[in-house]
Amino acid sequence: xxxxxxxxxxxxxxxxxxxxxxxxxxxxxxxxxxxxxxxxxxxxxxxxxxxxxxxxxxxxxxxxxxxxxxxxxxxxxxxxxxxxxxxxxxxxxxxxxxxxxxxxxxxxxxxxxxxxxxxxxxxxxxxxxxxxxxxxxxxxxxxxxxxx
Amino acid sequence: xxxxxxxxxxxxxxxxxxxxxxxxxxxxxxxxxxxxxxxxxxxxxxxxxxxxxxxxxxxxxxxxxxxxxxxxxxxxxxxxxxxxxxxxxxxxxxxxxxxxxxxxxxxxxxxxxxxxxxxxxxxxxxxxxxxxxxxxxxxxxxxxxxxxxxxxxxxxxxxxxxxxxxxxxxxxxxxxxxxxxxxxxxxxxxxxxxxxxxxxxxxxxxxxxxxxxxxxxxxxxxxxxxxxxxxxxxxxxxxxxxxxxxxxxxxxxxxxxxxxxxxxxxxxxxxxxxxxxxxxxxxxxxxxxxxxxxxxxxxxxxxxxxxxxxxxxxxxxxxxxxxxxxxxxxxxxxxxxxxxxxxxxxxxxxxxxxxxxxxxxxxxxxxxxxxxxxxxxxxxxxxxxxxxxxxxxxxxxxxxxxxxxxxxxxxxxxxxxxxxxxxxxxxxxxxxxxxxxxxxxxxxxxxxxxxxxxxxxxxxxxxxxxxxxxxxxxxxxxxxxxxxxxxxxxxxxxxxxxxxxxxxxxxxxxxxxxxxxxxxxxxxxxxxxxxxxxxxxxxxxxxxxxxxxxxxxxxxxxxxxxxxxxxxxxxxxxxxxxxxxxxxxxxxxxxxxxxxxxxxxxxxxxxxxxxxxxxxxxxxxxxxxxxxxxxxxxxxxxxxxxxxxxxxxxxxxxxxxxxxxxxxxxxxxxxxxxxxxxxxxxxxxxxxxxxxxxxxxxxxxxxxxxxxxxxxxxxxxxxxxxxxxxxxxxxxxxxxxxxxxxxxxxxxxxxxxxxxxxxxxxxxxxxxxxxxxxxxxxxxxxxxxxxx
Numbered sequence: 001x002x003x004x005x006x007x008x009x010x011x012x013x014x015x016x017x018x019x020x021x022x023x024x025x026x027x028x029x030x031x032x033x034x035x036x037x038x039x040x041x042x043x044x045x046x047x048x049x050x051x052x053x054x055x056x057x058x059x060x061x062x063x064x065x066x067x068x069x070x071x072x073x074x075x076x077x078x079x080x081x082x083x084x085x086x087x088x089x090x091x092x093x094x095x096x097x098x099x100x101x102x103x104x105x106x107x108x109x110x111x112x113x114x115x116x117x118x119x120x121x122x123x124x125x126x127x128x129x130x131x132x133x134x135x136x137x138x139x140x141x142x143x144x145x146x147x148x
Numbered sequence: 149x150x151x152x153x154x155x156x157x158x159x160x161x162x163x164x165x166x167x168x169x170x171x172x173x174x175x176x177x178x179x180x181x182x183x184x185x186x187x188x189x190x191x192x193x194x195x196x197x198x199x200x201x202x203x204x205x206x207x208x209x210x211x212x213x214x215x216x217x218x219x220x221x222x223x224x225x226x227x228x229x230x231x232x233x234x235x236x237x238x239x240x241x242x243x244x245x246x247x248x249x250x251x252x253x254x255x256x257x258x259x260x261x262x263x264x265x266x267x268x269x270x271x272x273x274x275x276x277x278x279x280x281x282x283x284x285x286x287x288x289x290x291x292x293x294x295x296x297x298x299x300x301x302x303x304x305x306x307x308x309x310x311x312x313x314x315x316x317x318x319x320x321x322x323x324x325x326x327x328x329x330x331x332x333x334x335x336x337x338x339x340x341x342x343x344x345x346x347x348x349x350x351x352x353x354x355x356x357x358x359x360x361x362x363x364x365x366x367x368x369x370x371x372x373x374x375x376x377x378x379x380x381x382x383x384x385x386x387x388x389x390x391x392x393x394x395x396x397x398x399x400x401x402x403x404x405x406x407x408x409x410x411x412x413x414x415x416x417x418x419x420x421x422x423x424x425x426x427x428x429x430x431x432x433x434x435x436x437x438x439x440x441x442x443x444x445x446x447x448x449x450x451x452x453x454x455x456x457x458x459x460x461x462x463x464x465x466x467x468x469x470x471x472x473x474x475x476x477x478x479x480x481x482x483x484x485x486x487x488x489x490x491x492x493x494x495x496x497x498x499x500x501x502x503x504x505x506x507x508x509x510x511x512x513x514x515x516x517x518x519x520x521x522x523x524x525x526x527x528x529x530x531x532x533x534x535x536x537x538x539x540x541x542x543x544x545x546x547x548x549x550x551x552x553x554x555x556x557x558x559x560x561x562x563x564x565x566x567x568x569x570x571x572x573x574x575x576x577x578x579x580x581x582x583x584x585x586x587x588x589x590x591x592x593x594x595x596x597x598x599x600x601x602x603x604x605x606x607x608x609x610x611x612x613x614x615x616x617x618x619x620x621x622x623x624x625x626x627x628x629x630x631x632x633x634x635x636x637x638x639x640x641x642x643x644x645x646x647x648x649x650x651x652x653x654x655x656x657x658x659x660x661x662x663x664x665x666x667x668x669x670x671x672x673x674x675x676x677x678x679x680x681x682x683x684x685x686x687x688x689x690x691x692x693x694x695x696x697x698x699x700x701x702x703x704x705x706x707x708x709x710x711x712x713x714x715x716x717x718x719x720x721x722x723x724x725x726x727x728x729x730x731x732x733x734x735x736x737x738x739x740x741x742x743x744x745x746x747x748x749x750x751x752x753x754x755x756x757x758x759x760x761x762x763x764x765x766x767x768x769x770x771x772x773x774x775x776x777x778x779x780x781x782x783x784x785x786x787x788x789x790x791x792x793x794x795x796x797x798x799x800x801x802x803x804x805x806x807x808x809x810x811x812x813x814x815x816x817x818x819x820x821x822x823x824x825x826x827x828x829x830x831x832x833x834x835x836x837x838x839x840x841x842x843x844x845x846x847x848x849x850x851x852x853x854x855x856x857x858x859x860x861x862x863x864x865x866x867x868x869x870x871x872x873x874x875x876x877x878x879x880x881x882x883x884x885x886x887x888x889x890x891x892x893x894x895x896x897x898x899x900x901x902x903x904x905x906x907x908x909x910x911x912x913x914x915x916x917x918x919x920x921x922x923x924x925x926x927x928x929x930x931x932x933x934x935x936x
Contacts, residue, residue, distance in 0.1 A: 118844070118848035
């Protein structure tokens, strides 16, 4: 599955970049987030619970950030396994300011889900992914647009 | 008199049903043994991956988890691989590589079923995904991922090539033909989905060394022999065959899906042998649907050649058979493509040439003979569809074309161009009966009227021939074990009897029908006859129930054993009546002095004498065993006519009428036969309109639950109209043929032909099954025929 989107975030690009570089803040917005082990500034292992229809699975993800060009570009690779299911994600984000206080972000994600989640939840997968993505960015905006 | 006996031809109520309808059946999952452990299975999310590591420590830390077994553990006992029924190999548990999604990776043994499931969730497996190959055509391309690198001598996904018939003559006839039609016909992968999933309880007694396995299997004796041979080759050491007892208790549907040995059986058995405790394994519904062996998956290029006048001359078929990750087809040894070369069907033609290539892909094993005799469904679909294509091309009525090409009733036994000898048949009579019953001529007029108004209605015919009852032992064996079958009858002193048969029942009603055979042959009331099956410690050796073989083989054995008993009873009667055996006759289920009904003895009286008053020099008792090796297969047939209406708004196909005229020779129990046909028609309608298993490009099954795999319910099932003709098998002792699968085999092309017929004026010549509303809607849309 390939997803892409454009988000307008009412915050300076530096603030948006800082947010995405802080795994703990990002995790707060990740749907189903449970816990995380941070291995390095660009590598971490969050545990997230995902439910598609009646199928629920807890994934331990191995997330790695790559090709960082502050403050405008990052690639994300993630690989996760759960009982009977697995997920592989290749994503990227490009950001640019449209004003000193507004950041435009283009993102893409290629998601491969395997196993029970893919075979049992196939019909619901895309709509669930869209719903979770929307919820994630809503949370991001809320956190970044309201300075701490 | 006959009615009281309940012999051949009587609709005796099924002896099994009182316990089933009261919920008192005895299925594998009903069994609970003291100290029993439970097994659950860790399955692969990937269709193709390396296993880098399996960490069971968290699972083993869960209280109640007794053991986690991996492929490496089994490999230490040389049990990580097992033979398939087609002499290929298949992983029990993988050592370092998985080859299909939902493959067994490790098993967890625990004190409770739920703890076992928690253990499965806690086993951490590290995989390195590999590119899978899902499409059998791509699997043959150079550079395709290799599904079975363990076959070092064969670095390809091509498993075998098989062909049958006269290629040169066939090609020549095609070159000379006036008319040739060709279709690419795909029969998709489907799943049997019996109401009871697979499972077992394995119990190894460490003191006596005896292994007892209650198992959902259609072939308990063959399993016993294979288990003994497999243990002999393993580091466990051979468990001698007399110390293995396989019990197949009540089985909730088999349909071929319970012929293979699944890894779960082996793992549960290994776990019991290792722990000395009973271990139960029962699949859940999704595991059954995702991981058990599949049926069909045949990509067929089918051609038919004919003269201008419509007489067929030759048939040519090229097939790609998608076997998934192992050739685990449940076929007799010599038939890698089953009996597929019976595909010339009910028609005369001079020559035929059939080729099949087996291919590996990253999917669970295929090749289950789903309610059909080894690829006959595929064969019948090929011929019955291509005959309709020919009728369309010649612009003649498909019924007329069939009548013109049928093997004439006086030409039996008939040798088919691929070498089968059809024992008997009367195809025109069956088709005529079906046409009269459905009102064929009126329907064609109605269709013409409706077509003029833009309404879509179709009439489809299927006049199929089955080939069942494997088999003559000179040709048929499974892993070397000849496909005879057996029966053992013991008549008790007070005139009741027990019959033990080598075949086994998964719902066919053997406890009733085999009793009826004995009742008919011996004149003992059917209610006084117990039929036992499925326990290898008590039943005589047999090959099991599938491919409609029970009546043709064990049914014949039962009649032959009964006749041995009757022969002895005749001597007893002669003794009691003080007459010469030559002066006795068997009339009205009694021996009487010829022409003197007052001087007679019933079987009950003779049975009593066998134990109380047998003549000097004769052994006491009244029992017999028969191992019956049929001289040929039997060839049941039928004529089915299906009438469909198509909804132009939704593309939905509605079966308005379905007339099924079947001929299975002499009938033991008409009610059971009718039940078999009703069930078979429903299971034939299902793949025609609803069922198909597909995979995404990563090898994920797309129909992993009953939400996506559409089994028919009563809502989708039309009212079947059944009838019969009777053409007895000339070689079967009872003149009977098998009937369990006729309808599953015959129904799909009747429905597909009806849909194509409804759309034929648009130039449609073929639609692959399942004919879903979406496929039909797309065709209607392309012709601007959809309506709001």
